[in-house]
Amino acid sequence: MTFRRVLRGRDEDPIWARPALTVLLVVAALLYGWGLGASGWANSFYSAAAQAGSISWKAWFFGSFDAANFITVDKTPGALWVSGLSVRLFGLNPWSILLPQALEGVATVALLYAVVRRWFGPGAALLSGAVLATTPVATLMYRYNNPDALLMLTLVAGAYAIVRAVEDARTGWLVLAGACVGLGFLTKMLQALLVLPAFALTYLVFAPAPVGRRVRQVLLGGAALVASAGWWVAIVELTPARHRPYVGGSTDDNVLQLALGYNGFGRLTGNEIAGFDGRRFGFGFDPPGWGRMFDAATGGQIAWLLPAALLLCLAGFALAGRSAAAPAQAGRWRAAYALWGGWLVTTALILSLMHGIFHPYYTLALAPAVAALVGMGAHTLWRLRSDRAGANLLAAVVAGTAVWSCLLLDRSAAFHPWLRAVVAVTGLLAAAALAWSARPARRDRRPAALLAPLAAATALAAVLAGPVAYSLQTVAAPRSGPLVSAGPAMPGARAGRAGGMDMARLFVNRAPDPRVRALLAQNAGAYTWVVATVGSRGAASYQLATGWPAMAVGGFSGTDPTPTLAQFQRDVAAKRIHYFIGDPFARAFAGTRVSDSTRITDWVQHNYPAATIDGVTIYDLSR
Structure with a gap:
């Protein structure tokens, strides 16, 4: 293998693709791993369970809170299996507990790059990876020991399997996608299933196979999901209660009740049957509603590029035929927009309207879809930049995102106040340059050709400045306890209270x-x-x-x-x-x-x- 092959990666990739990917992954590793031990035990609930799993294999398997196996944590133990093994290998310390999440975050960025690159090329894939890596809630949770980091890795792996399945209608990829979602269930129960509508519909609509075969393959994928998640559930249910710990979070020592109740439909209705009633305490922050993803508590976590992702999804799907080089490519692009758009819309609606316990860090579930749609959509419109309508739409997305970033930054007015002006000026100038670069030229197109890449780089800096600043603040300020959020404190955010006491203090x-x-x-x-x-x-x-x-x-x-x-x-x-x-x-x-x-x-x-x-x-x- 020649040095050039190692440097370039695939033959069709430009020379800069592999070095740029390396830089992206190094940046992600620094964001997620720098000063990791400063947060101490982070979420001590899961740290104690990791310690227990490092002492007792029984506690490790069941996800017990304590090595004496009195009670489990109130989640399935997938993430604890990883952290428990890490503590066994490296001893009990904050690094051994938190490093697995950082590595899972870097792996998720790399896997998202692979998914987007397959159909849209390395440029779109790098942009998607950069958006995910610098999303504030991602920086937070990939430095923290909640189960969400492993959950996102399993679901992005499932999306990769769906993309491969759509290419050639091979059953094995559908089975792998189902198995990935099943592993997600073993990490955080029913939240893993939010992507299923997007996965199933994308394959049923776009896979190159007869309808009957597609239906059978999706059913086989569902069977793989049940098998990959159900084996552990079956063992817990069949083990006599006296020989295992009590299933924490349930009222009858039943893991199915935990999955369907407290960690399932109870989160939607607010009727958490496990005894902890989030509504009674006002636990969670702002009430449910259509604007929850954009409000004071949640907006700074995920909403920086959320409007752009939604607009680019619609535009990309509609313009795929004009931008793609061939009809087959256009079909795959539409499948990608359906996959990630379905993931984004389904998850955002459920998180917005759920009446049960809600934490802003739950929005990590949106981050891969937002990142993928921004990378794919920008790529689609960039290919149409010589068309005045395409260039103007791309310019409008950049300008709107810059203005929205300024509004989000204004919610924490004391946090780098100069940044708002920088984002506004650079964003609007970049948008104007993008629109001007598509203006018909009478003589020489070289000035416009040179301006477009410069405008694109400026636009990228403008739209990522806010999330990068929030992510860097998250790295600099240690966090602990289960009630955490990225970025500076939001004066307008309403934390839940219990008995007149701030819930965060509990x-x-x-x-x-x-x-x-x-x-x-x-x-x-x-x-x-x-x-x-x-x-x-x-x-x-x-x-x-x-x-x-x-x-x-x-x-x-x-x-x-x-x-x-x-x-x-x-x-x-x-x-x-x-x-x-x-x-x-x-x-x-x-x-x-x-x-x-x-x-x-x-x-x-x-x-x-x-x-x-x-x-x-x-x-x-x-x-």
Whole structure:
């Protein structure tokens, strides 16, 4: 293999394609990996589960919160399998927990490049990769240990398989696409299925095969999805409850209820049956509505190029026949617009209108589709730049995006105020230059030919300046807890509250005082759980600090019906739990309800002596 072949990649690629891809991936790696350890345990709920999985293979398989396998996290364990293995290999530290997400982010950028490049070439693919890499919510979540990073990698892999399937109607690619979505289900349950309508319809409409064969192939892909996701669900359901941890987030220790309820239709209706009622707490930020993707809490995460993506999707689909070199190419381009446009519209509508728990970082699910559509749409219009209508439409997209970026930047007025003027001026000048470059010339076209690439580079700088600035701020400022967002604080964003308290304060990772840590570590090996406390907030901190299992009574929020008071009393009598620490926030979640966790708290308070260390009330259950 010659040096030129290594440098260029494929024979049809220009000489700059491979070096440009390398630069893109290096930039993505720096964005996602620089100063990664500064966020500490990040989301300590999942960090504690990764620690548990590094100690116990049983905890690793079931996704247990603790190595003693009392209860699982409230998600399927796909992402924990990766982080748990990383901790086993490299030891327990923030880097070993967070590095897998950064690598998954870089892999997603590379895979999106491969998807777009296949039909639209390296230029469109590089633009798509750059948009995804610098989207603020992507920078946030690829530096964080929530399951979303692996979910996006599996779904983009599924999109690649659909593109390959549409090319030659091979069943194997449909089966692979279904398997990728199934792996996504094992990462974050029903959210993975949001792409299914776009995947299935794209193949049914555009694949070069008879209708009957297409239907059968899609059904086989669905079977692959069920098999790739269902094997783990079947094992959990068939394992007797006494031999496995309780399924966190469910009311009846049933993983199907978790998938269909709390992590499924409950998110749509707001009726999260797992006991944690997001509506009761106002959990999530702004209420559902058509403008949720553009509001104060969410707009800065994903909306920078969202209007452009929607417009370019429509324009690209309509103009594919004029821009493509051949009818077959035009058909593939329309299939690509249907695939990514369907992904974007379906996911955006559901996230906008869902009444259950919503966090702005959920919008990572839109980022690959936005990035792909911007790259493909810009490529389609660029090929039509000699046509006055095509050039004017491209100029309008650039100008509109620049103005919209200024509006988003204005929401955080103290954040680099000079940037708004720079974006506005460069964006409008680039748009004017793009429109002028298509003006009919009477004599020499060279000035216009030279102006167009310069205008394109200026336009790219203008439309990416805002998201890049937000991404860099995200890298510079460590984040922790489950309530995180990218970029600077938004004064207009409304955070949820519980019992008059800011929800964000309920889950801040607070390392226990060294005296508390030393007390819990005393004779820890003689007990199954060194400490029990209501909810995962404190339990995660104690478990990560001591290295010994902590019992999260009631699961994540303390509202799961496990353990019962009788079960807890039996564990205490058997000397399986050493200490109990009360959590003042647990009452906020319980509200006026009398739950198992409140009964346990009351029983401990009435029967065991208390000591206070650094404001933490500790009950010694061994006395």
